[in-house]
Amino acid sequence: MxxxxxxxxxxxxxxxxxxxxxxxxxxxxxxxxxxxxxxxxxxxxxxxxxxxxxxxxxxxxxxxxxxxxxxxxxxxxxxxxxxxxxxxxxxxxxxxxxxxxxxxxxxxxxxxxxxxxxxxxxxxxxxxxxxxxxxxxxxxxxxxxxxxxxxxxxxxxxxxxxxxxNNKIFNLKNTLSLTNKSKVLLFIGRYSEEKGIKELWQNFVSINSTLDSKWQLWCVGTGNLWDNRTLDKNIKHFGFVQQEKIIEIISKAYIFVLPSKYEPWGVVLHEMVSIGKPVLVSDNVGSSSCFTNNGVNGFVFSHKKENDFKIKMKKLMELSNDELKKMGKESVNLSKRxxxxxxxxxxxxxxx
Missing domain, CATH: 3.40.50.11930 (Rossmann fold)
Structure with missing residues (x-):
């Protein structure tokens, strides 16, 4: 040869x-x-x-x-x-x-x-x-x-x-128009301590209780915290979903949240910014160094700062549709890195 x-x-x-x-x-x-x-x-x-x-x-x-x-x-x-x-x-x-x-x-x-x-x-x-x-x-x-x-x-x-x-799946052509987005926060990942999902549930329930116009939190995944998941009328647990069917769920959500306490990289963040999502991520997510610009396409928070997660989640949820759309467009620009x-x-x- x-x-x-x-x-x-x-x-x-x-x-x-x-x-x-x-x-x-x-x-x-x-x-x-x-x-x-x-x-x-x-x-x-x-x-x-x-x-x-x-x-x-x-x-x-x-x-x-x-x-x-x-x-x-x-x-x-x-x-x-x-x-x-x-x-x-x-x-x-x-x-x-x-x-x-x-x-x-x-x-x-x-x-x-x-x-x-x-x-x-x-x-x-x-x-x-x-x-x-x-x-x-x-x-x-x-x-x-x-x-x-x-x-x-x-x-x-x-x-x-x-x-x-995978740009064949995660791109703007595979999502609905921005005008069709509902007031939905989306989490995709394992139900485990290191993903920060318990803090996500707690903060969401607390913030949502103060809002006149309620949001929903959609969670996709499974793991050892599944049996202890928070049950709330505004939280929907999908369980594990195959990738070819997940786009329909993603397309109906407005904001992506990844609150991991440890995430070496996190390709899921790249996937979400490629689709045009405003994002809320912790500074422990490795890919946030590449795909987030704090205050531009979403917010980056620290688990080490008291209430930082909750404060920035509330701030994001209170933004206007136009402000969220602008952030989504910035996400797409960052995804091309x-x-x-x-x-x-x-x-x-x-x-x-």
């Missing part, structure tokens, strides 16, 4: 798949890449049903019982580059350290730098035993940049834009 043919063959050692990453793979395929993916089973809390392109080759992670099995598969595949999703899978890491695996290796990382003792220790350990095995690193954006540097990567070897939303096209361009730069 010639180098020119092999140079477009790439392998992703992945964890859980998502609709947006599959869309990115499909666009790379259209740009001449031969894509192979090893991936984990679907998350039970988010059992999305994916339509996989038959020209992209997927293998279940469970097929490989050891790093030796993975090494044999990789050497037979003979890819031009290997993209590794983080470091949770020890067999993935063992393959990277295997001296017989000489292909270009790229680390994909979405953890933000938090400066914890564990992160500092791991950064030191990684530089000693793994850094030399990787050619470069691909991160979502600014919140991960410091971590990449701490791991020993030089700025020229750090690429941003790892995640982008990362795209599927830029994702493929970065993939080519990394490979070259």
């Amino acid at each position: 010639t180098q020119s043919i092999r140079s477009k063959k790439i392998l992703f050692l992945f964890t859980e798949l998502s609709g947006y990453i599959l869309n990115s793979f499909e666009n790379a395929l259209s740009s001449g890449f031969d894509i192979h993916v090893i991936n984990y089973p679907v998350n039970k809390e988010a059992p999305f049903k994916f339509t996989k392109n038959k020209n992209i080759y997927y293998c279940d992670r469970d097929q490989f019982k050891s790093s030796h099995d993975l090494s044999i598969f990789i050497k037979n595949l003979n890819p031009g580059a290997i993209f590794i999703s983080g470091w949770l899978d020890k067999n993935y890491l063992n393959v990277i350290r295997n001296p017989s695996i000489k292909f270009k290796k790229i680390l994909m990382l979405d953890n933000p730098w938090r400066g914890t003792l564990l992160q500092n220790l791991w950064a030191f350990y990684f530089k000693l035993f793994y850094k030399s095995k990787f050619n470069c690193i691909w991160i979502p954006g600014e919140p991960q940049l410091k971590y990449a540097i701490k791991l020993g990567f030089k700025k020229k070897d750090i690429f941003e834009g790892l995640y982008t939303c 990362i795209s599927v096209e830029s994702w493929v361009q970065t993939l080519n730069k990394i490979y070259d």
Whole structure:
């Protein structure tokens, strides 16, 4: 096999798949890449049903019982580059350290730098035993940049834009006219502590009780807080919804809220600004650094500031329709900072 043919063959050692990453793979395929993916089973809390392109080759992670099995598969595949999703899978890491695996290796990382003792220790350990095995690193954006540097990567070897939303689904053409929006706040995510959903329910009920014209809060998702969800006549719990059916729900909502206490990136924010939603997000949402401009397309709040979440939610709910529409237009402008096209361009730069 010639180098020119092999140079477009790439392998992703992945964890859980998502609709947006599959869309990115499909666009790379259209740009001449031969894509192979090893991936984990679907998350039970988010059992999305994916339509996989038959020209992209997927293998279940469970097929490989050891790093030796993975090494044999990789050497037979003979890819031009290997993209590794983080470091949770020890067999993935063992393959990277295997001296017989000489292909270009790229680390994909979405953890933000938090400066914890564990992160500092791991950064030191990684530089000693793994850094030399990787050619470069691909991160979502600014919140991960410091971590990449701490791991020993030089700025020229750090690429941003790892995640982008599925623009086939999330775009203005797939939503109703702005004039049809109802007074609805929308949350999409897991029902879990780190998503800040309990505070969302509490603040909404409190604020709504003071308003003459009531809002509704629509929540899409499931998780370990489902059985303890707040029941209120103005809160609607949809449960888990497949992606192809979620647009109808999104199109009828006015404002998107993501109050996470920890969110390494949050592609859902990119999805919502692409559709033209004003947003209310916490400063713990990694993608807020890219897709929000505080006071312009919504508000960013801090869980560390007392009542900041509640104050900014109330402020947003009291804005006029014209003010919300203006924010929605600004969201669309910000959404263009990362795209599927830029994702493929970065993939080519990394490979070259």
